Amino acid sequence: MNVLVCVKRVPDPGARIELAAGDQAIETRKLGFTIGPHEECAVEEAVRLIEKLGGSATVLTLGPADAEEQLRDSMAVGADRGILLETEGDDWDPAQTAAAIVAAIRAAERQGSRFDLFLFGNESADAGGFQVGIRVAQALDLPCITGVKRLEAQANKVLARREIATGWEVYEVGLPALLTVREGLNSPRHPSFRSLMAARKKPIERSRPERDPVGLELLRLRLPPDRGTSAEMLGEGKAAVPRVIEVLKELGVLQA
Amino acid sequence: MILAFIEGERNPISPLCLQALTFARELAAGQGMPLEAVAFEREAGDLPGVLQRHGVSRIHRVEHPRLDDYAPEAWAKALAQLMDRARPQFVLAAATDRGNEILARVAAVKNLPMAANCIGWAPGSPPVVVRQRWGGSLLEEAALHAVPPLLTVAPHAVEVREIETQMEASLETFSPVLEEKDFRVRVVAREETHPEGVSLRTASVVVGGGRGVGSADGFRVLEELASLLGAAVGGSRVATNNGWRTHAQQIGLTGNRIAPDLYIACGISGAIQHYVGCKGSKNILVINQDREAPFFRRATHGVVGDLHEVLPALIEEIRRIKT
Incomplete structure (x- = not known):
């Protein structure tokens, strides 16, 4: 089983967001970077699959030169090699991103790579476009299951489950296939010191992708108006209970 | 058109x-x-x-x-x-x-x-x-x-x-x-596994727990409060990553977005990842020991205290009123 996982370098999800001058990007000087929680699960799943079925895991990202850090992180938990589609670090829209990934996959296949399974996050943690994986699947004519939270893979097919309000939808498709996955699929491992060292020696291919015309053009970012409320403090410890009861009654949660 | x-x-x-x-x-x-x-x-x-x-x-x-x-x-x-x-x-x-x-x-x-x-x-x-x-x-x-x-x-x-x-x-x-x-991609089977409890996404009251709950057992007191109020129970990413709640019960960026009339958040500091999942709530009551928790600045009501002291006292009082 050869797996290609696509990831995106994003600021740590817990970080406080501030805008950079020009309002076209967020201020990143003080931020740490990571890949999104969905993608951490995608990398982990790829590594588990090749541990079980053999084969190799390749991790691909489109982003600035610094996105090498996210490829190394992914290789430290078991991916074999990396592909970096290097940009100037500005925002690529989902269709541009997908087209560059498709071109890179075709180039890798021309050089003899064969991928059985393509894994993406269901949506990126930052832009949240919900479409790059689907666009890649369409261009490569691959069956695509989105929002996967349980996966059973065999050499030639996958059984995938997507969670809905009442339970699970079950899908089955033959390989090759493309899946977009969600956090909860597995518990990603942490790298060891040795694996971090080993990842520094693993190969990364770098190239500059071609850029299609923009379809969804980022004009400006802004912070939403703050809720601006400061909580009405109802008291401390058990002593707050009578006021909490009054509030529950005021809100109609408890019968007055 | x-x-x-x-x-x-x-x-x-x-x-x-x-x-x-x-x-x-x-x-x-x-x-x-x-x-x-x-x-x-x-x-x-x-x-x-x-x-x-x-x-x-x-x-x-x-x-x-x-x-x-x-x-x-x-x-x-x-x-x-x-x-x-x-x-x-x-x-x-x-x-x-x-x-x-x-x-x-x-x-x-x-x-x-x-x-x-x-x-x-x-x-x-x-x-x-x-x-x-x-x-x-x-x-x-x-x-x-x-x-x-x-x-x-x-x-x-x-x-x-x-x-x-x-x-x-x-x-x-x-x-x-x-x-x-x-x-070629279609639903081949459905598994109805989720209990017919109050749904997080549609509940009018939600009780959520985070790091401060401390364990899966610690959620019992939240469930008790929820059952008295007809509320759904959810957890922060810390609670689901620790296995205290299932991932389906996560409230946050990578989980559910909720919009109840009242969200009672217990032992949750209120990081952005969690807040974006609950900011649609009309009222947010935060119960947290740490008076500096950022959640207090985004809540409508706050109680500074250990949820394991506050909730049992609150439950007892609600029971008394109801009988």
Whole structure:
């Protein structure tokens, strides 16, 4: 089983967001970077699959030169090699991103790579476009299951489950296939010191992708108006209970 | 014409879908265009009546013998074919799993831009939308350079409103041309595993727990409070990553977005990742030992204290009132 996982370098999800001058990007000087929680699960799943079925895991990202850090992180938990589609670090829209990934996959296949399974996050943690994986699947004519939270893979097919309000939808498709996955699929491992060292020696291919015309053009970012409320403090410890009861009654949660 | 995609997951029409319809109707009015809808549901109940009350003038009902259960490629192909015939200027859906998937797939098939989780728009050429990034903690204004652009409407971006003077909606059947290959991805089985408890996404009261709960056992006191209030129970990412709650019960960027009348958040510091999942709540009561917890600055009510002291006392008092 050869797996290609696509990831995106994003600021740590817990970080406080501030805008950079020009309002076209967020201020990143003080931020740490990571890949999104969905993608951490995608990398982990790829590594588990090749541990079980053999084969190799390749991790691909489109982003600035610094996105090498996210490829190394992914290789430290078991991916074999990396592909970096290097940009100037500005925002690529989902269709541009997908087209560059498709071109890179075709180039890798021309050089003899064969991928059985393509894994993406269901949506990126930052832009949240919900479409790059689907666009890649369409261009490569691959069956695509989105929002996967349980996966059973065999050499030639996958059984995938997507969670809905009442339970699970079950899908089955033959390989090759493309899946977009969600956090909860597995518990990603942490790298060891040795694996971090080993990842520094693993190969990364770098190239500059071609850029299609923009379809969804980022004009400006802004912070939403703050809720601006400061909580009405109802008291401390058990002593707050009578006021909490009054509030529950005021809100109609408890019968007055 | 503005075309709204109506999904249905057994229920004829969901609140999120009605919100998207309200958004679509305001867009249609702003553009001086009629609003039409496309529905895939076979047992739609009084769908025409509901859509009429939301200003829909024509309903395209998609009919095909094989469209019995969800099959994203077939649904998207059918929608793309309808778009070729009906020529909408915008296509909208609710930003649900299905709404996002179907519109993204149509966007891929027809090489159109798609903007997920929109909360607003501005007229012009090209049109501009305001959409959520980071689960709504950052907003993006984006221009859409193709016709028709595809938009999904963020949950709780607008309040559902029906129209006052409704007109009769015409009902048309649309029969797409589909092949066997369009059904290679489809639901082959369903597993109804989630207990019929109060649903997090629709509950009017939610009790949530985080790091401060301390263990899976620690959630018992939250469940007890929830059962007294008819509330749903959820957890922060810390609670689900530690296995104290299932991932399906996560509230946050990578879990559920909730919008109850009251959210009681226990032992949760209120990081952005969590807050974006609950910011639709009308009232937030935070119970936390740490008086510096950032959640207090975003809550409507706060109690400084250990949830394992406050909740048992609160439960006892509610029991006393109820008997």
